[in-house]
Amino acid sequence: MTDLDLPFPDAALAPHEEERFQALEQTVQDGLRDFQRTGQALAEIRDNGFYRETHADFETYLRDRWGFNLRQADRIMDAAVVARKLEPLGIEARHEKQASSFKPAVKILDALEPEQQRMVGRLVEERKAAEADDLAPWEEAAAPELKIMAGVVQKMTPDKTVYHPESGEEVAFDSLSPTQRYEVVREHVAQKTQQYHEKQAAKAAAEPAEKINWAAWCLQYAREGLAPEQRLEIVLERGHDGKPVIHARVVDKETGEVLMEGEAVGNMKNAVLGLVREVGG
Known part of the structure; x- marks a missing residue:
């Protein structure tokens, strides 16, 4: 293949770059289970643009050559950097997840x-x-x-x-x-x-917190907990500081009296959970 046959002929690698690129790709190929060697090799390929003969950018090269997305590669490269910096402390990161921690x-x-x-x-x-x-x-x-x-x-x-x-x-x-x-x-x-x-x-x-589906709770409480003269309301309004707040409450349909009310908070889920606590209490 000549330079003119390459997808990006103007970005041809010099002989020493081509040699180094091949060595790095072999490192990645051989070391896919060795995150540190793989991460270091990928970083050098990226930093030197060794992919430029065949790919317009590093992200496309990763996808086509290795089946990685950029986020996966960044994670491996970051973990390799962390592992290298731990070495002077005598700490060995045995795998990528451990290094990331x-x-x-x-x-x-x-x-x-x-x-x-x-x-x-x-x-x-x-x-x-x-x-x-x-x-x-x-x-x-x-x-x-x-x-x-x-x-x-x-x-x-x-x-x-x-x-x-x-x-x-x-x-x-x-x-x-x-x-x-x-x-x-x-x-x-x-x-x-x-x-x-x-x-x-x-x-x-600590005992794990009970998981509550707040939307399902509203429907169940409407069926089983509300009296005929009561209504469950979820109210969105501006708080004293001008920011929107949400609170859930049970009111008397005729008088409008608030019978139970959760704390005013910034999202609907926590607003309903606040009412759940009031009802439970």
Whole structure:
């Protein structure tokens, strides 16, 4: 095939580009189960426009060559970037979904200074080495705990007021020695981590909320709950701040008296659910 036979002859690849393109496509072909290699290869193809001889844009190339849509490819490429940034911390993302769960933490890490990143790395090493009955397994808790670590370190600005780890006096964070600063950070991380896991445990122990089809409830209540002299109304009006609000209520047909009424809210579903609570109460 000559350049003139290509769909886009003016966009022909140079020999070294063609060689690299073929190598990258082979990487994608061989590594479709390896999200990191696949993501890195796709990103290089996109960034260098290696698809340009045969396709007008990257999205069309993805669809025709690999059966991906752009959203799928972006997800794989993002996960590959996250996985690469976790490597200096000794964290291995085994699959795309796991890597994606670290994305919020990595976003914070990217904003940290090198010294702060090293502090996070030290926290990770210490946490991975810890063995205690009251600690969740690191493999299960790594993503949220890393986010907590990075978030705490980020908030420890030089002028932030903290308690001195020895005297208990309020001092500026920057006035502490490196050892004392780390001790303060570690204590804050421990507190926030405990709060996070307690909240998760409470959420897991809570009874699941009953799912109610609000439209079906209205019809059922009209059939079984309304007296002949009553009417169920869903009212849309402007609130005190000028924004539209909705509330559901039961009124007396003759007098117009409001017998029961849910809280005025911003959408119809929650308006009806507010009335459901009133009726149930």
